[in-house]
Amino acid sequence: MEKPTRLALLKEIAEFLNEETETYNMMHGALKYLIEGTAFTTGWIFFIDDASQPELVSHVDLPGALSKDNCKYMCEGTCWCVQAYQNKRLTKASNIINCSRINLANRAYHEETEGITHHATVPLRSGDEQFGLLNVASPNQTSYSEEDLELLESVAFQIGSAIKRIILTDQEKEAARINERNRLARDLHDSVNQLLFSVKLTAHAAQGITNETVSKNAFNLIENTSQQAVNEMRSLIWQLKPVGLEHGIVHALKKYSEILQIELSVQVEGLINLPSVIEENIYRIIQEAMNNTKKHANTNTTYLILAQNATSLIVDIIDHGSGFDLGQSQLKDSHGINNMKQRSKMINGHMDIKSDKEQGTHINITVPL
Missing domain, CATH: 3.30.565.10 (Histidine kinase-like ATPase, C-terminal domain)
Incomplete structure (x- = not known):
């Protein structure tokens, strides 16, 4: 199948990113578009938090040497691109001449490398914020053209902007959820919880004014069941609103x-x-x-x-x-x-x-x- 033009590919990725609302799905989908729409044959994304802990969150068509043991060689040890990212020295798309992770995997499983020895890398960023690394590779290719690196820059910027948008949207949603939980907690406490407590007190009082065994047992059951419901309601209210956090x-x-x-x-x-x-x-x-x-x-x-x-x-x-x-x-x-x-x-x-x-x-x- 004919590969889309660079402009068409960027448009496809942009349309996908505008519709996606979940960070991990978004990164994997964009990576898949990139690999399927270019001469790159494999790619992977490290999501890196402020504590500088790289997390392999997505990969497409990794060779056997890199995918062995749940991507062991991709997740262990150090590498130049992550170190450069952490030291703020990786600011644009770059060729990685010598990747220690790929080298270790290739030594262990030389017959399953599929010709992958070098990769290109680019930080995922939005403004001054960085979120991780996008890496791509092709068989028997030791360096990537300026055109390839420019494309990576564009895709990385798109992904970084989408990550920032999702973060801001999630923060707004979380604030709305907190407000709604607080409202529900108040409503449950002021209405349902008080009604259940009233039923419990009424059942307890009714036991004292009847001498019939059947009636006493029924009121006792109602009292105990109401108390269990009150306990469950208190737990639910605490889950909705952390009363006492002040x-x-x-x-x-x-x-x-x-x-x-x-x-x-x-x-x-x-x-x-x-x-x-x-x-x-x-x-x-x-x-x-x-x-x-x-x-x-x-x-x-x-x-x-x-x-x-x-x-x-x-x-x-x-x-x-x-x-x-x-x-x-x-x-x-x-x-x-x-x-x-x-x-x-x-x-x-x-x-x-x-x-x-x-x-x-x-x-x-x-x-x-």
């Missing part, structure tokens, strides 16, 4: 653990004094982790370490429960885990999850301040 994140989390009926062991290092946006999102991440412990870990104890210094906030959430297999494909579709990762990225944080079956779970979040 007294500090530790206070709010302790209160929430009481509602969940789990034990929360907290260790604090340094003075925890956070901007409200960071505090709200960290609270939500820990809240989700506690919910997961309650539902899935087969343990009623969560250990929390909060450490703040002059440059960062470090959060460790640990349980010694049943754990899970990080390699399970369904984890990629887990709403809870994806929500935690999204919240971490919204505050420029980096989240790492370690877990094994029957070995518990350890979630670490580092947020630059």
